[in-house]
Amino acid sequence: DVKVTQSSRYLVKRTGEKVFLECVQDMDHENMFWYRQDPGLGLRLIYFSYDVKMKEKGDIPEGYSVSREKKERFSLILESASTNQTSMYLCASGSGKKNQPQHFGDGTRLSIL
Amino acid sequence: GNSVTQMEGPVTLSEEAFLTINCTYTATGYPSLFWYVQYPGEGLQLLLKATKADDKGSNKGFEATYRKETTSFHLEKGSVQVSDSAVYFCALSDPQGAQKLVFGQGTRLTINP
Numbered sequence: 001d002v003k004v005t006q007s008s009r010y011l012v013k014r015t016g017e018k019v020f021l022e023c024v025q026d027m028d029h030e031n032m033f034w035y036r037q038d039p040g041l042g043l044r045l046i047y048f049s050y051d052v053k054m055k056e057k058g059d060i061p062e063g064y065s066v067s068r069e070k071k072e073r074f075s076l077i078l079e080s081a082s083t084n085q086t087s088m089y090l091c092a093s094g095s096g097k098k099n100q101p102q103h104f105g106d107g108t109r110l111s112i113l
Numbered sequence: 114g115n116s117v118t119q120m121e122g123p124v125t126l127s128e129e130a131f132l133t134i135n136c137t138y139t140a141t142g143y144p145s146l147f148w149y150v151q152y153p154g155e156g157l158q159l160l161l162k163a164t165k166a167d168d169k170g171s172n173k174g175f176e177a178t179y180r181k182e183t184t185s186f187h188l189e190k191g192s193v194q195v196s197d198s199a200v201y202f203c204a205l206s207d208p209q210g211a212q213k214l215v216f217g218q219g220t221r222l223t224i225n226p
Binding site (some may be wrong): 004031033040041042043044046048058090092094095096097098099100101102103104105106107 | 117149152154155156157158159162164183197202206212214216217218219
């Protein structure tokens with residue numbers, strides 16, 4: 001069965017820290033995505049990657065970066081965490097084939113104090 | 114640009130009631146349309162999809178029809194159960210490719226016994 005695994009369910013960090021969120025998929029998917037979920041705003045795309053070492057900005061990339069050194073792993077990095085980055089972060093992967101859905105991890109609830 | 118608008122929530126119904134959650138979209142080209150569901154404490158799961166006009170997606174008693182003339186993809190279920198309590202997201206795939214999704218803001222559904 002399809003599996004997208006996020007390394008932490010809950011994370012608490014301090015303002016100014018560098019924060020890493022990890023995501024691994026076991027489906028050999030080409031595409032991987034990072035979203036943040038906030039009440040009333042739905043899911044907003046931060047970054048996505050369609051191949052190893054390739055990345056593209058989504059709708060809200062400011063304050064974030066990503067890394068994809070291996071096909072199965074996609075990391076989201078908060079360079080200097082701020083309180084407005086407190087949110088639920090969701091990772092997803094997709095085959096890249098048209099009309100196919102994305103598959104999501106369970107999310108990481110990140111609190112920045 | 115592409116966008117999705119869902120009906121305002123939260124929605125509260127009694128068990129066995131009829132459910133409709135409205136979803137309309139704006140897109141250039143011919144997107145695929147999806148409904149995702151998020152149960153408490155979990156990530157998003159694909160509920161159903163439709164890839165072209167007049168397609169009907171269905172799963173677990175839920176249905177939605179891709180209406181190009183009204184740019185809508187409303188979610189319906191004839192008789193809801195307590196276990197249907199969740200947040201529902203309507204989404205479209207970017208017709209330009211890369212499997213990117215654009216989400217609505219989500220509708221929280223609570224079913225009372």
